[in-house]
Amino acid sequence: MVDLNAYHNDFENKWCPGCGNFGVLNAVKKALAEQEIPPENVLLVSGIGQAAKTPHFLNCNFFHGLHGRALPVAAGALLANHDLNILVHMGDGDCYGEGGNHLLAALRRNLDVTLLVHDNRVYGLTKGQASPTSRYGFASSAQPFGSFSDAMNPMALALSQGAGFIARGYCGEVDHLAGLIRAGMAYPGFAMIDIMQVCVTYNPVNTYSYYNERILMIDEKEHRADDWQAAIHMALQPEETIPIGIMYQKETRPFTSRIRTLSDGPLIARTRDPSAVQAVLDELG
Amino acid sequence: MGIDMTVTIGGAAGQGIQTVGDLLALVCHRAGLYLMVINDFESRIRGGHSFMQLRISDEPVYAADDGIHLLVALNRGSLAVHAEEIRAGGYALIDERSEGDDKAGEGGEAGIAVVGFRRLAEEAGGRIMANTVAAGAALGTLGAPDELVESVIKDQFRDKSQTVRDNNLEAARMGRNAVAEIRFDWRLQWPGQNPRGKLVSGAQALALGALAADCRVACFYPMSPATGVMVGMAGYMDRFPLVVEQAEDEIAAINMVIGASFAGVRAMTATSGGGFSLMAEGIGMAGITETPAVVVNAQRPGPATGLPTRTAQGDLHFVIHAAQDEFPRFVLAPRTLDEGYETMIRAFHLAEQYQVPVIVLVDQYFTDSLGIAGRKWVVPEIVERFLVSDAEMENPARYRRFSTSGSGISPRAVPCAGKARVMVTANEHAEDGHLSEAISDRNGQMEKRAKKMKRMVEEMRSPEVLHPDSSLLLVAWGSTCGVVREAVMRLRRENHDVGAVFFSDIWPFPAAAAAVALSGPGQFVMVELNASAQLGALIRAHTGLHAAGAIVRYDGRPMKPGGLMHDAMQYLEVSDG
Numbered sequence A: 001m002v003d004l005n006a007y008h009n010d011f012e013n014k015w016c017p018g019c020g021n022f023g024v025l026n027a028v029k030k031a032l033a034e035q036e037i038p039p040e041n042v043l044l045v046s047g048i049g050q051a052a053k054t055p056h057f058l059n060c061n062f063f064h065g066l067h068g069r070a071l072p073v074a075a076g077a078l079l080a081n082h083d084l085n086i087l088v089h090m091g092d093g094d095c096y097g098e099g100g101n102h103l104l105a106a107l108r109r110n111l112d113v114t115l116l117v118h119d120n121r122v123y124g125l126t127k128g129q130a131s132p133t134s135r136y137g138f139a140s141s142a143q144p145f146g147s148f149s150d151a152m153n154p155m156a157l158a159l160s161q162g163a164g165f166i167a168r169g170y171c172g173e174v175d176h177l178a179g180l181i182r183a184g185m186a187y188p189g190f191a192m193i194d195i196m197q198v199c200v201t202y203n204p205v206n207t208y209s210y211y212n213e214r215i216l217m218i219d220e221k222e223h224r225a226d227d228w229q230a231a232i233h234m235a236l237q238p239e240e241t242i243p244i245g246i247m248y249q250k251e252t253r254p255f256t257s258r259i260r261t262l263s264d265g266p267l268i269a270r271t272r273d274p275s276a277v278q279a280v281l282d283e284l285g
Numbered sequence B: 001m002g003i004d005m006t007v008t009i010g011g012a013a014g015q016g017i018q019t020v021g022d023l024l025a026l027v028c029h030r031a032g033l034y035l036m037v038i039n040d041f042e043s044r045i046r047g048g049h050s051f052m053q054l055r056i057s058d059e060p061v062y063a064a065d066d067g068i069h070l071l072v073a074l075n076r077g078s079l080a081v082h083a084e085e086i087r088a089g090g091y092a093l094i095d096e097r098s099e100g101d102d103k104a105g106e107g108g109e110a111g112i113a114v115v116g117f118r119r120l121a122e123e124a125g126g127r128i129m130a131n132t133v134a135a136g137a138a139l140g141t142l143g144a145p146d147e148l149v150e151s152v153i154k155d156q157f158r159d160k161s162q163t164v165r166d167n168n169l170e171a172a173r174m175g176r177n178a179v180a181e182i183r184f185d186w187r188l189q190w191p192g193q194n195p196r197g198k199l200v201s202g203a204q205a206l207a208l209g210a211l212a213a214d215c216r217v218a219c220f221y222p223m224s225p226a227t228g229v230m231v232g233m234a235g236y237m238d239r240f241p242l243v244v245e246q247a248e249d250e251i252a253a254i255n256m257v258i259g260a261s262f263a264g265v266r267a268m269t270a271t272s273g274g275g276f277s278l279m280a281e282g283i284g285m286a287g288i289t290e291t292p293a294v295v296v297n298a299q300r301p302g303p304a305t306g307l308p309t310r311t312a313q314g315d316l317h318f319v320i321h322a323a324q325d326e327f328p329r330f331v332l333a334p335r336t337l338d339e340g341y342e343t344m345i346r347a348f349h350l351a352e353q354y355q356v357p358v359i360v361l362v363d364q365y366f367t368d369s370l371g372i373a374g375r376k377w378v379v380p381e382i383v384e385r386f387l388v389s390d391a392e393m394e395n396p397a398r399y400r401r402f403s404t405s406g407s408g409i410s411p412r413a414v415p416c417a418g419k420a421r422v423m424v425t426a427n428e429h430a431e432d433g434h435l436s437e438a439i440s441d442r443n444g445q446m447e448k449r450a451k452k453m454k455r456m457v458e459e460m461r462s463p464e465v466l467h468p469d470s471s472l473l474l475v476a477w478g479s480t481c482g483v484v485r486e487a488v489m490r491l492r493r494e495n496h497d498v499g500a501v502f503f504s505d506i507w508p509f510p511a512a513a514a515a516v517a518l519s520g521p522g523q524f525v526m527v528e529l530n531a532s533a534q535l536g537a538l539i540r541a542h543t544g545l546h547a548a549g550a551i552v553r554y555d556g557r558p559m560k561p562g563g564l565m566h567d568a569m570q571y572l573e574v575s576d577g
């Protein structure tokens, strides 16, 4: 195993003390170290938000782009070089709100990246407004009378769209989460991990004790990962318990292996042939 | 000029106007004639009416013209719509006679020939060939040699069965025979098989330029009139290291382009105003992350959805300023098909050399029209990538993507290509790529980016000037230069003292060159397809020179030489007198 410090970047971290993002950060380091992927071989892509700042605290390559738009950036990078190891970090507002259409497209493409949604059920960076996963009635300065919308269900959404790898993690179970990230990275295709992440400052509802009381690790012997019915049932169950682990996994055809051009190797590694262009021009007379 | 005539093919959408037009264009092209083919998709009368208009000449032509010499009316409505435009002595070829069809043309002096497109097609083997009958009749009227027409038809149906080929040859022959009696005043002299260049659309020229520039990722969301550019590339995916991917929306398209470019390949997108609006934040991200990106904006009129299939030049100020705050970018507006091809090669080169977004600003008239590109299209032997690798770094561990030392252009490395970490954020950042709010970082990066503008402006090509000492200069940019050239040529033939200034390179504004071009003894008048003469405003802002007036059009239709000459005369009468 590579030393965890190899992934450390001492860029000043301004997350609140106790922020659930620290657990996610540590799990990522652990997952990378356990897989012995050198930091320089990792590309982190993120949107905007507190979660999306995660790449700054890792010693890898990164592209920290626009609010909601990490998945298309990752898709473009992958088209250019499908040998890249890409981890995408997004918040729930980032991924399910501003970038919702890109999530649908990533599911349809089966984009071969691992998506980590730091799901704190609130907008952290903008100081506490309701997010797409905040429950109906969630009160904040912007929703003083409670939010008027129901929470979305990202797991059920992804399952309904044919996703091949869906897992739920918890920032308070770092080793377990590291295992999910490893499994996600090993999965050929779109791996989506929704992480129950605690926001200690702006979300008084979904606290550590809220999760600690409800979290239940999925028992691989009881829950067969390829049982879609069981998975959707799990995804739709009321939140009296919150199962974490791999909810669903099946073999699928990843995006870049669907594109014939890419079977000759990553675009970035291909040589240019000016005579091929000349041939096209000559065909026009 | 010996030959100069216009053939219009009118019909309902879906009737195969394109098939007839393409056959005519291919025959003329192969014969060595020059062409300007415009597509007009619109509903002028109930039921929907579209037309394709071919101006055919033995000398280069730069615009569509007024008046019709030969009308091919695929449906009844077409004759009614175009009857007035037919010149005296011209002809209309129609399918079958119906009441009120006997008079056409100026003073009713045009002839009408009933060809029976559908009836003859059935005789030749099936109604589906009505368009081939129509093409055969039109080419017969123009006196096209049989072997030329047949060679083009054989090529067009190359991939079809022998029967289909033979039936189409027969259909064309029957069309020709049906017009054998017509004495058409503008029967062409057919120069023989010697094409003058490539027969391409503007969209194709841009697509091929991108291919020549080694563009490897193209992402787009369909939007007229830009779609043709992407479609023009998609077919080559099996022959080149190229992926063309339809994105879920324009925001995704620009972000995918930036992702691909960041990861190390050349990438582009093409859209129209509405899509470009959605891309604005992405353009800003290309700016602040200094990621090369090429964006084609094919303009159409109107904010929001506007007039989807029409032409305009109303986005000039918008593309120069799109996205908040200030950052360097290029805006290039090719004037001709040849320049369209070449501009794409330049656009990718400049984007990578300066690590900036490059906007190629065209319009519906440019992308949808076909013509003969006469210059040799050079394929660059090498494309320079302006990238750095570990090997060139003293210490890759200390690599700083946004280093402020040097020219303002920081060393650009590719992620995961070595030990150097490539760290990029769309937040303002420090030299190492981490986000930063430090005053020194903000100012350092702003100034570094701004510094590029000084060198970028030196890349700008001076406007082309025709007859600089004229008492009146007509000033245009992009595709409108064609019609201005044509109008100036004709006005000068009528002994008017008029010249022109044609801009292709718009931003950073080539102020010094513009001042030289516009400081002649005469006055200058803007000619633009937007309401306020936007280039005129740029000229004023950057040179202090004021146009004497503006000839503008914003109804979505391209200008024609006749109307432009008429408008220009106003200024000429003043200056001549």
Ligand SMILES: Cc1ncc(C[n+]2csc(CCOP(=O)(O)OP(=O)(O)O)c2C)c(N)n1
Pocket (backbone or CB within 6 Å): A048, A049, A050, A051, A052, A067, A090, A091, A092, A093, A094, A095, A118, A120, A122, A123, A124, A125, A126, A131
């Ligand atoms: C286009 C755009 N709109 C809005 C914002 C402001 N903004 C930044 S982060 C954010 C939401 C953050 O919430 P989330 O994605 O859940 O991430 P968190 O901060 O909670 O980790 C918003 C609305 C922005 N940066 N860009």
